[in-house]
Amino acid sequence: MVGYIIRRLLYMIPMMAVISMVTFIIIQLPPGDFLTAMTARLASQSESIDPGVLAGLRERYGLDQPWVVQYWKWISGIVLRGDFGQSFDWNKPVSELIWGRLNLTMVVSVTTLIFVWAVAFPIGIYSAVRQYSVGDYFATFLGFLGLAIPNFLLALVLMFVSAQYFGQSVGGLFSPDYINAAWSWGKFADLMSHMWIPIIVLGTGSTAALIRIMRANLLDELNKPYVDMARARGLGEIRLLLKYPVRVALNPFISTVGWVLPHLVSGAVVVSIVLSLPTTGPLLLSALFAQDMYLAGSFILLMSMLTLIGTLISDLLLAWLDPRIRNG
Numbered sequence: 001m002v003g004y005i006i007r008r009l010l011y012m013i014p015m016m017a018v019i020s021m022v023t024f025i026i027i028q029l030p031p032g033d034f035l036t037a038m039t040a041r042l043a044s045q046s047e048s049i050d051p052g053v054l055a056g057l058r059e060r061y062g063l064d065q066p067w068v069v070q071y072w073k074w075i076s077g078i079v080l081r082g083d084f085g086q087s088f089d090w091n092k093p094v095s096e097l098i099w100g101r102l103n104l105t106m107v108v109s110v111t112t113l114i115f116v117w118a119v120a121f122p123i124g125i126y127s128a129v130r131q132y133s134v135g136d137y138f139a140t141f142l143g144f145l146g147l148a149i150p151n152f153l154l155a156l157v158l159m160f161v162s163a164q165y166f167g168q169s170v171g172g173l174f175s176p177d178y179i180n181a182a183w184s185w186g187k188f189a190d191l192m193s194h195m196w197i198p199i200i201v202l203g204t205g206s207t208a209a210l211i212r213i214m215r216a217n218l219l220d221e222l223n224k225p226y227v228d229m230a231r232a233r234g235l236g237e238i239r240l241l242l243k244y245p246v247r248v249a250l251n252p253f254i255s256t257v258g259w260v261l262p263h264l265v266s267g268a269v270v271v272s273i274v275l276s277l278p279t280t281g282p283l284l285l286s287a288l289f290a291q292d293m294y295l296a297g298s299f300i301l302l303m304s305m306l307t308l309i310g311t312l313i314s315d316l317l318l319a320w321l322d323p324r325i326r327n328g
Helices: 002-028 034-044 051-060 067-081 094-129 134-148 151-165 185-222 225-232 237-243 245-249 251-255 257-266 269-275 280-290 293-321
Strands: none
Touching (some): 002 067, 002 293, 094 185, 094 245, 094 280, 151 185, 151 269, 185 251, 251 293, 269 280
């Protein structure tokens, strides 16, 4: 297992190099650059910028150099100094912008994952064990409903309910009084009171999908001979269920761990914009629109790296959980 982990980590090095290069090339594909986009934005507002100032900014940011030179400057700074470059649009270090929003993104994503597992796991087991019961039909109905309703529409409905019936400020993760306040128990409690909307909105689709997957996988396992053999040996139903078929049917839950890490960076962009969440998703979108290449490139590079790490973690957990994978 140790050798397998080392090999996977060594494979990740050239893969990350290729991903970083492809990422930078893709960001360079749209015509123009950040200063071109800024000039067009100012022109739409009937404003202009002096050509000499524009040339000075282009030289300052290195935009007058070939993309190969710009790429090397960016990637060498990341590898040698941990410097992700300067955001043109925000005029701040990229690392400061990323880490400033990553904490809240992590809180939302991890809490949503716990909510998804806590709801989908027992309902999926119940639907499989009580197949075609009233509860199974009800869970199936809720599952299809959760998959059919767009997240942004559900966000708007919950925001209306929260404001109309609970008198709570909608949008964001904090009340206006706590947005710029220092961390305290009051601010933490205010955060928790605002968390239920993004958790439900972001977790509904995943919960519905995992309920269906858990039900289908468990139904397939319950009809296999090893379950009948364990039952014939006198093993109790609950212990039998949790020890054998549920353990195998958990594979889709474990495999989703690999999606969590890149989701910490990308977030649900549309939902975050609708709910005005101070997460990384809207920042990535604005960087792409503004052609802020160092900020956008760093986001995409970070998502790629976390995808590889998350996939490795999922593979290791699956090998530990399922002997068929470990011994295959």
